[in-house]
Amino acid sequence: MAPAVDPNTVLLRLEDAVDSVRTGLMIVGVIAVAALGVAIYALLKDDNAGAGSGNAARDARVSQLDNRIDRLSRQVQDARREARSNEDAAALGDRVEALEGTVKQLADRPAPGDATDAVQELSERIDDVTADVEQLKSAQTP
Secondary structure, three states: OOOOOOHHHHHHHHHHHHHHHHHHHHHHHHHHHHHHHHHHHHHHHHHHHHHHHHHHHHHHHHHHHHHHHHHHHHHHHHHHHHHHHHHHHHHHHHHHHHHHHHHHHHHHOOOOOOHHHHHHHHHHHHHHHHHHHHHHHHHHOO
């Protein structure tokens, strides 16, 4: 048979256990509040102390990024200038090709004649006109 348990003893032990848990929770609560205070203090101290050095680091990074943006901007402008000069060179090349084609067409045409032939023909015509003028003069003089 099992010994009989006194209900008062059980209640006393239960009350004692609850008191121990309460005490432990109070200690944990005090430690948590203290840790929260230390954390807040550390954050505030870090913000104030980091204001000088943190901003300097941020400023240096911003300066690096600004320099990089300037360098990239210059590279883009150089690339655009080069593209324009390439377009100008291509247009000039097209004009040269068109001129070469025109020169070839003119070179392929037959020559209208030698210059000496043209001079001789003009000389003959002048002689004919001179002869006609002499004839008219002799016909007019009685």
